[in-house]
Amino acid sequence: MRASVQEIVFDCADPAALVRFWAELLGGEPVDRSGDWSYVDPPGFVRLAFQRVPEGKSVKNRVHLDLEVADLERAAEGALPLGAARVGDLVTDEQGSFQVMRDPGGNEFCFVSG
Incomplete structure (x- = not known):
């Protein structure tokens, strides 16, 4: 079996704010699918998506x-x-x-x- 990357998803507290940061940094138009889910398709890169989660970030990214x-x-x-x-x-x-x-x-x- 072989899979392909559809998107990279970040858990976060504020998807709308975070998608705008990454859209400004990498290009692409931010899309707010709902209050809990936003994404951007940067040119030449896989989609970055942002989903609201209740817990905060507590350790370094893996x-x-x-x-x-x-x-x-x-x-x-x-x-x-x-x-x-x-x-x-x-x-x-x-x-x-x-x-x-x-x-x-x-x-x-x-x-x-x-």
């Missing part, structure tokens, strides 16, 4: 997105006004560089380069 960018500092600085936050310092090793970030819902993601 899975996160790595977003390749040409300029890490510019990407991080551009995401801050959208509601993102930096997590730690820029990391550089033999494979390249990355900056860990959090979206407004507290979900970690990374900008990567190299």
Whole structure:
């Protein structure tokens, strides 16, 4: 059996707010299917969906997105006004560089380069 990824779903407290953050970051139009479910289809990427859950985020994500960018500092600085936050310092090793970030819902993601 072989499956394909239909969408990546984030549990969150405010789907409408979180979908707008990701739509602004990756492109695409945010869609609010209901008060409990929103999604965006970023160009060239799988659908990201956001569903309301009653519990808050309490630990680090077990899975996160790595977003390749040409300029890490510019990407991080551009995401801050959208509601993102930096997590730690820029990391550089033999494979390249990355900056860990959090979206407004507290979900970690990374900008990567190299």
